[in-house]
Amino acid sequence: MRDCFGDAALSTGVKYPKSAYWYLQLLLGQKFDSPLVTKYRQWFPYYDMRKDEERGTILFQHDSETAYSPEELVAMILNYTRIIAQDYAEQPIRDCVITVPVFYTQAQRRAMLYAANLVGLNVLQLMTDAAATALNYGLFRQASFNATPQYIMFYDVGALSTTASIIEYRKAQVKEGSVANTYPQLSVKGVGYDHLLGGLEIDIRLRDHLARSFEGMKKTQGSVFESPRAMGKLLKEAKRVKRVLSANTDFYAQVEGLLEDVDFKLKVTREELEAMCSDLYDRVQEPVRQALEAADMTMVEMDSVILMGGGTRVPRFQEALLKAVNKPDLGRSLNTDEAAALGAVYQAAGQTKLFRVKKFIVKDANVLPIVVSFEKRVSGEGEEGEEEEEEVVKVVKKTLFQRSNAYPQKKVLTFNRYSKDFPFSVYYSHLGFLSDDEKTYVGRLNLSEVYLAGVGDALSTHSGAEAKGIKAHFRMDESGLLLLDYVESLFEYPPDEEEQSTFAKIGSTLSNLFGGGSSETETTEEPSSAATEEGEGEKGEEGEGEKAGTETEGEGEGVSEKEEEAGEGDQEEKVEEDDEGAVEEEDLHSDEGAKEEEEAVPVEEEEGEVPAGEETPESAAAAGNSEETETRDETPPTEETTPPTTDEGEEGDEKEAENDSETTPGSVLAGMVYSEVTYLWQQTFCERKLVHDVGLELVQTITNISISLKFVFPIEFVSHHGHGRTFHNSHAFRLRTAALRVKAPYHVYAQKVCNGKVLMGKSECV
DSSP states (O other): OOOOOOOHHHHEEEEEGGOOOGGGGGTOOOOOOOHHHHHHHOHHHHHHEETTTTTSSSEEEEESSEEHHHHHHHHHHHHHHHHHHHHHHHHHOEEEEEEEOTTTHHHHHHHHHHHHHHHEEEEEEEHHHHHHHHHHHHHHTTTGOOOOOOOEEEEOOOOOOOOEEEEEEEEEEEETTTTEEEEEEEEEEEEHHHHHTHHHHHHHHHHHHHHHHHHHHOOOOOOOGGGGHHHHHHHHHHHHHHHHTTTSSEEEEEEEETTTTEEEEEEEEEHHHHHHHHHHHTTHHHHHHHHHHHHOOOGOSSSEEEEEEEGSSSSSHHHHHHHHHHSSSSSSSSSSTTTHHHHHHHHHHHHHSSSSOOEEEEEOOOOOOOEEEEEEEEOOOOOGGGGGEEEEEEEEEEEEOOOOOOEEEEHHHHHHOOOOOOOEEEEEEOOTTTTTTHHHHHOOOEEEEEEEEHHHHHHHHTSSSSEEEEEEEEEOOOTSEEEEEEEEEEEOOOOOOOOOOOHHHHHHHHHHHSSSOOSSSSSOOOOHHHHHHHHHHHHHHHHHHHOOOOOEEEOOSSSSSTTTTSOOOOEEEEEEETOOOOOOOOTTTTOOOGOOOOOOEEEEOTTTTOOTTOHHHHHHTTOOOOOEEEEEOOOOBBBOOOOOOOIIIIIIIHHHHHHHEEEEOOOEEETTTEEEEEEEEEEOSSSEEEEEEEEOEEEETTTTTTTTEEEEEOOOOOOOOOTTTSSSSSSSEHHHHHOOOOOOOOTTGGGGSSOOOOOOTTOOOO
């Protein structure tokens, strides 16, 4: 039997239901024991599904020799769509933009990327259905946009799920060099969804109703529920009856030779269908409520509500939605079947050099909050007022990406007061806005376990410098994927004795000539303008780190052409700890679990560890520091927003290096490893010297896929430029390693590739 897709597969699937696979996007990134997999097996009990013992995911046993994973089946569908596009375009196609549901987790997004990779597709971006639909809607209404925001709610009832998304449209001014240009922009402000509220649930209920009616006739010896072919016929007929009842009040369902050559015919009314699905219509308003809550808005602020998806053709859905949004009518101006695809096509055209399209800025939003937790040792009071203090461990939690945070975006987490190796965890949290069922559909909350090794070695190597903390650089890219780019340790060396500047010497000479001073008078040297700018930039950055609380500097409204590759915008947010170790977090949508949890555990002194109250040079250097989180939203400031002051030598060079570097995501998926060692840099300033030591061994475990990945970074690099001299401009250079890509065959763990190690300068296992 040949492979077939679409309508051909639908017809063939009635005869061979075990060999026809439906609604596979529900299974991507899911473990075998997931509630969504359990629901899928209830819908289609005739599939022979088993557990992949290596990955813990699903396998469809196609025949005695062949088994397919959901990623492989989705890859076949993607390849079929590419063949259709190539036939139309009459040229090879490799690049694409793929739409995914707004609620897709990190594991599901990586599974989709893996499916595309299996057939050689280069995914430019994973775009959410909400953003793609909104882009298609806005393309033809750009003339109506201005500086005043317009808010549109899109309500999408698809085959599997229902989503409500609030989109802001406006014109944004973007500075490109010395010119400020105006572009249309859309921003996803809030999203609400129901995983299993869709047209398929109606089809399944109507199918089961028809099957029970046939069983009641008692004309056959066998049960229709035990015949996969009969159930496939009934599902096909149920879909047809549902469509007809959307425009008619009653209709006859009929199937010839349903079972044992017995024909089936039954009259079904719209009232009966609505009674079967009455509880579904009660769930229509929940996505609307979630979206309004996420955007912190009300329905009064919505200019209109636009329908999307084939499920919105059901009259009862429309009635329930009208009641939920309290609007006189619903917008039906979108092509519900093609709007998302057309929006993705435009987005793809804008990311390639083959087409020139008008710029339309798209800012998507994170749906599930992501948190980092780590342990911190603090001194506690002894019992009954004793002077002796006992070390305790507190579990500190910091929100890395909140609900509705725009992306792409970068964030830097700084760890201070650490003199030994330590781990930290990244996971989903603050999910109080979800129902109990929706929380189970998220799957495993833990995203990654990271262990930082070599901390003590880095401190001992730079014992003469002041430790400035260990920084973990996170990034959420255009596809909504969370990446830990690299980890670095920063040290500050004391400045060398500076020579008097030429101007200071001239001033001293003139002063002596006119009797204004003597040779014994000390002269304070005024740094040059360039040096002053460098020093102020550094001091400003350091001063911000000393402030307590949360500071947010500027939000950009668009993407400048210069920084388009790096992402969107510059927003800095810092969250610090006070002296007591309490974390100040601003999370408007947190539940009870969103509060910082601290677990006090007495800690015994390890061998070689300094007892509480005593200090090492390294710990004393970091004593004035506290953990902080820096947020860099990659949206450049608009004309209305003043950009934050940055140090050209450090941050500017970082962006330049980032744009020059290869953009291979550091990700792990289903036995395939993509690893990258990005870049290292160091700067020497006239006032002080900063050393970025990436001599940390980072061990990362992606628990959703159960694969380990280890990065081994170079230990040390120190420059001695600038000794005995004064630079009026910052002298900076960077050292960069080549990006390594290690691929493992399908079903092979990363541990089998060099024991999970990425070796610098070597492409083969040793």
